[in-house]
Amino acid sequence: MRHRYSILFFPLHVFVDFLSLNVAFVGAYWLKFKTLDAVGDPPYASIWILFNLTWLAEILISKPYIFPRQLFKAGHLLKKLLVLTAIHMAIISMYWVAIKGYYYSREHLLITYGLFLTLGATFRIGGLLFLKEYRARGYNNRRYVIAGYGKLAENIRSFYDTHPEMGFSFQGYFDQPNSENEGLLKGHFNELPRYVKEASIDCIYCCMPYIESTQLKRIVDHAEEADYQVKLLVDFRGFFSQGISIEYYDFLPILNLSSEVLADFRINFFKRCFDILFASTVLLLGSPVFIGIALATKFTSKGPVIFTQKRYGRLGKAFTMYKFRSMYTGSELILSGSQHSQGKEDPRITPWGGIMRRTRLDELPQFFNVLLGEMSIVGPRPLAEYDVETLMEEVPIDFQKILTVKPGITSIGQVKFGYAVNLDEMRQRLSYDLLYPERRSFLFDMWIIAQTVKVMIQGRGK
Incomplete structure (x- = not known):
C-alpha cells in the first residue's frame, strides 16, 4: 500500500488542533478563575461549544490541512494558523456583541487564544521537524x-x-x-x-x-x-526578469511574457513628461552655455559645429543623433578608419574636443533628440551601426534587452565606464546598461543624473 501512513496526517492534524483548542479553553478558565467547577455550566458551556463548531466550520470551508510538500514549511503553516485564529476570534467577538455577553471574561478569551496559538505553533513546528528528519532518512517518500x-x-x-x-x-x-x-x-x-x-x-x-x-x-x-x-x-527563467502575468480570455488562460514595467503606460507617460520638462529647462536656461560651446568649437578647429550620426534606439529604430563636434573633420581617414575613439591619445580629437568629452559637454545637443522623442534623459546609450552589428553577433540576447527601452543622454554604463574603445569594453559597458531596463524608476533616474553631473564637474569622463 503506497504511503500507508500519509493518510493519517489529516485526521491527526484535526485531532491535535481540536485538542489544543479545548485544552486552551479549559486551561485559560483555570488560570483566570482558579477552578474548573463551572467550566461546563452556563454561560461558558455555550461559548465552549461555539468555539468547537466555529473551528469545525473553518476546517470544512478552508481545508487548511491540505497542501503540497513544497509548501510544508514553518512560515506557511504558522501563517495559516494565525489567519484561522484571527477569523475564529472575529466570529466569537461578533457572537459576544450580538448576545451582549459582557459577562464573559475578556481576559479568559485572550488567554485561550494565546494558549491555543502556543500549542498549535508548537505542534506544527515539532511535527515539521519530525517529518523532515523522518523523510530525510528515506521514509514516507x-x-x-x-x-x-x-x-x-x-x-x-x-x-x-x-x-x-x-x-x-x-x-x-x-x-x-x-x-x-x-x-x-x-x-x-x-x-x-x-x-x-x-x-x-x-x-x-x-x-x-x-x-x-x-x-x-x-x-x-x-x-x-x-x-x-x-x-x-x-x-520561463529567461522571462522572469521581465515580468510575467496571466490574462484570462473567458475561460482561456493566456500567459503574457511582455514586461509589465515596459508596458506600464503610467511609467512611460510620466517619464516622457519628465524628459520634456527637463530638456526644455536645460535648453532654455542653458542657451548661453550652448552658444559659448558652439563658438569655442567653431574657432578652435575647422568644420561644422554640430556632428550628426545615425544611431539606433528603442526596438532598433534609426534616428539622427546630434553632438558638438569633438574631432577634426576628415577624422574617419585617420587610424585606418577606426570606428571608436581611442581615448585621450586619439589624434582625431581636438584639444577643445577633449575638454568637452571629459565634461560631457559634447552630449548637450542631444536634448533636442529628447524633445523629438527619439531619446530619453536616462537610458542605455544609443548605438552606432558598427556597434549594433558587433553586439548582435556577439551577445544577441543582451543586445535585444537594451532595445526594449529608449536610449538616453546618460546611462549607468556612461557614468561607470564611459566611451567604449573595443569589443571587450563594449561588453563591459553593456553589462552596466543591462541593469537599467530591470531597475528603472524615477529615483534611479535621479541617481544617474546626479552621478553624471558629478562626472561633468570633476571632468573625469572617459
Whole structure:
C-alpha cells in the first residue's frame, strides 16, 4: 500500500488542533478563575461549544490541512494558523456583541487564544521537524521520474537531491535516446506505463522543452488509471526578469511574457513628461552655455559645429543623433578608419574636443533628440551601426534587452565606464546598461543624473 501512513496526517492534524483548542479553553478558565467547577455550566458551556463548531466550520470551508510538500514549511503553516485564529476570534467577538455577553471574561478569551496559538505553533513546528528528519532518512517518500532529459530536468532533480527533507526519491529519466543522454536514461517514453506500475511511481515531471505534446498527452491520459500525479515544467527563467502575468480570455488562460514595467503606460507617460520638462529647462536656461560651446568649437578647429550620426534606439529604430563636434573633420581617414575613439591619445580629437568629452559637454545637443522623442534623459546609450552589428553577433540576447527601452543622454554604463574603445569594453559597458531596463524608476533616474553631473564637474569622463 503506497504511503500507508500519509493518510493519517489529516485526521491527526484535526485531532491535535481540536485538542489544543479545548485544552486552551479549559486551561485559560483555570488560570483566570482558579477552578474548573463551572467550566461546563452556563454561560461558558455555550461559548465552549461555539468555539468547537466555529473551528469545525473553518476546517470544512478552508481545508487548511491540505497542501503540497513544497509548501510544508514553518512560515506557511504558522501563517495559516494565525489567519484561522484571527477569523475564529472575529466570529466569537461578533457572537459576544450580538448576545451582549459582557459577562464573559475578556481576559479568559485572550488567554485561550494565546494558549491555543502556543500549542498549535508548537505542534506544527515539532511535527515539521519530525517529518523532515523522518523523510530525510528515506521514509514516507514520493517516488518520481522525469520525462524529457535536459538542463531543466537536471535542475529539478538537483533541487530534490539537496532537499531530502521533502521526501522525493528520484527513479530515473525517460526520453528518446540520443547522443546527449546516452547512458543517463532509465528508459524510452514507451516504457513509462510499465515502469510506473512496477515501481509504484507517484509523480512524473514532464519538461516541456524536451517532450513532445503527443507524449505528454499519453502521460496525462494514463495518470488517473495508474494513480500518479503529472507536474509540468516549463523553462520561463529567461522571462522572469521581465515580468510575467496571466490574462484570462473567458475561460482561456493566456500567459503574457511582455514586461509589465515596459508596458506600464503610467511609467512611460510620466517619464516622457519628465524628459520634456527637463530638456526644455536645460535648453532654455542653458542657451548661453550652448552658444559659448558652439563658438569655442567653431574657432578652435575647422568644420561644422554640430556632428550628426545615425544611431539606433528603442526596438532598433534609426534616428539622427546630434553632438558638438569633438574631432577634426576628415577624422574617419585617420587610424585606418577606426570606428571608436581611442581615448585621450586619439589624434582625431581636438584639444577643445577633449575638454568637452571629459565634461560631457559634447552630449548637450542631444536634448533636442529628447524633445523629438527619439531619446530619453536616462537610458542605455544609443548605438552606432558598427556597434549594433558587433553586439548582435556577439551577445544577441543582451543586445535585444537594451532595445526594449529608449536610449538616453546618460546611462549607468556612461557614468561607470564611459566611451567604449573595443569589443571587450563594449561588453563591459553593456553589462552596466543591462541593469537599467530591470531597475528603472524615477529615483534611479535621479541617481544617474546626479552621478553624471558629478562626472561633468570633476571632468573625469572617459
